């Protein structure tokens with residue numbers, strides 16, 4: 001028998017991948033499955049970005065690049081953040097990594113160890129809790145409530161800070177809820193953090209461009225008073241429909257850049273060169289495709305929220321961002337896990353149980369509306385018939 005390290009028993013997973021595998025298995029057997037489980041844009045990467053990646057390969061960019069990313073890409077990131085958030089970022093504080101996830105892993109490994117506490121949103125992206133527990137740190141949930149539109153409350157965060165708190169993970173717009181935290185809560189949080197200088201913040205802003213109803217993104221980069229203890233994670237996966245390219249970045253505090261780069265060298269050396277050239281094209285080229293994708297998500301958002309609210313025993317708050325609807329299914333009498341299995345097996349609709357995103361997710365089901373309006377309508381019709 002293989003004798004694994006104890007730490008492995010603490011590593012969680014992202015069940016979107018197992019639901020995807022089950023949905024694909026059913027589809028392969030001839031079942032007609034509509035996948036509202038996986039959280040990735042259903043659009044192809046815009047053609048000018050694809051061409052830039054191909055050109056980089058044709059031009060011979062086949063070798064290693066600097067571990068922290070191509071200088072031209074890090075400069076493009078800094079320019080883009082300046083344009084979007086009105087804030088200056090030093091390109092030398094940007095570290096490019098393969099997707100959004102490595103930054104989470106690196107940040108948690110940098111601060112997490114037995115005896116320290118790390119806060120994470122619940123319900124929230126499952127990888128946060130998984131890697132916190134893997135590091136040996138204590139995972140402290142920031143409970144989010146439907147009645148707050150799943151925004152976090154500054155007071156909830158501040159009240160839970162102890163001398164052992166090292167890192168607080170925040171995510172707005174949020175997965176799995178689509179919740180957007182208002183600026184007033186960020187203001188209050190930053191003001192409160194002044195009394196807790198031992199705490200670092202990881203702000204996951206991967207959905208920073210997916211906002212609806214005229215909302216503008218609040219980036220923690222807009223608060224210079226915490227810049228020396230702030231990590232901002234963002235990337236290309238969602239904004240440019242590039243989940244499979246594996247390209248992301250973070251802005252690190254000056255004191256952490258060297259550690260992040262060293263973790264990158266130990267882990268993956270660098271991101272593949274062609275993806276980085278594609279990333280430059282994405283940031284510096286036309287943004288129409290982004291606007292058009294967001295407009296389509298917005299149309300689908302209305303369809304799915306209205307449709308869910310029309311189902312017996314189901315209610316759904318209107319998500320302000322991302323591309324998820326987090327429906328309350330408690331009054332159907334089903335648990336999250338039962339609803340997930342029933343909808344997949346009997347209606348051919350893949351969704352994700354709220355409990356996959358933390359204990360607070362019981363009674364909820366996540367629907368990704370990164371699927372066509374037609375498929376969303378068909379899926380809703382099938383669930384209505386079933387219920």
Ligand code: PLP
Nearest residue numbers: 039099100101125175206237248
């Ligand atoms: N952060 C959040 C909140 C996400 O929902 C996701 C993907 O689902 C990621 C990060 C990871 O993105 P990537 O695929 O670039 O690693």
